[in-house]
Amino acid sequence: MKLPLDDAEVTYIAKFFNRGEADRIYSALLEELSWHQGDVYVFGKWHKTPRLQAWHGDESLTYRYSGKLLTAEPWSKTLHEIRLRLRDHGFEPNAVLANQYRDGNDKMGWHSDDEPELGENPIILSLSFGVTRDFDLRHKKTKETYRLELEHGSLLVMAGRTQNFWKHQLPQRKSVTGTRINLTFRTIFR
Numbered sequence: 347m348k349l350p351l352d353d354a355e356v357t358y359i360a361k362f363f364n365r366g367e368a369d370r371i372y373s374a375l376l377e378e379l380s381w382h383q384g385d386v387y388v389f390g391k392w393h394k395t396p397r398l399q400a401w402h403g404d405e406s407l408t409y410r411y412s413g414k415l416l417t418a419e420p421w422s423k424t425l426h427e428i429r430l431r432l433r434d435h436g437f438e439p440n441a442v443l444a445n446q447y448r449d450g451n452d453k454m455g456w457h458s459d460d461e462p463e464l465g466e467n468p469i470i471l472s473l474s475f476g477v478t479r480d481f482d483l484r485h486k487k488t489k490e491t492y493r494l495e496l497e498h499g500s501l502l503v504m505a506g507r508t509q510n511f512w513k514h515q516l517p518q519r520k521s522v523t524g525t526r527i528n529l530t531f532r533t534i535f536r
């Protein structure tokens with residue numbers, strides 16, 4: 347399903363992985379990835395990120411994120427498998443940022459994935475596993491907003507000029523008790 351957004355190319359595929367595959371991937375990722383709580387620099391102060399994260403990719407790829415330089419951990423078995431599946435669909439990412447929202451208190455604030463190393467029109471391949479969470483997009487100029495639910499096994503593709511014109515966030519949901527894992531596969535230009 348292509349979302350009806352101006353100045354954007356956003357496509358949502360609900361069952362990119364079937365239920366059995368998604369269950370297996372979710373459990374494997376919890377075990378395999380080098381999860382840690384990162385640091386984020388906001389209004390002149392360092393804070394712990396309100397989620398766990400992991401950065402994996404091709405050898406020695408670095409990525410500047412929230413003012414920190416991260417060096418990629420190697421691909422894990424399951425990440426490699428997912429990458430091959432994305433390749434079957436014509437995508438060639440070389441890195442992935444993984445986010446683990448332990449429960450509904452964990453979140454990610456408004457931002458665009460527009461770091462220079464992602465190039466001019468980045469393709470962000472965002473996979474969701476675990477509990478369903480709301481995801482918001484907001485146009486930078488018109489302030490138009492769009493909300494969708496990201497489900498277990500789904501793929502959201504943000505391409506074209508999306509990052510230039512829109513921000514996105516994963517809002518806090520205090521009533522949510524389950525865990526969600528998000529993988530955003532990207533291509534980093536060195």
Ligand SMILES: O=C(O)CCC(=O)C(=O)O
Binds near residue numbers: 454459472481528530
């Ligand atoms: O968890 C999500 O769906 C959003 C992740 C995100 O915005 C990011 O990694 O830049």
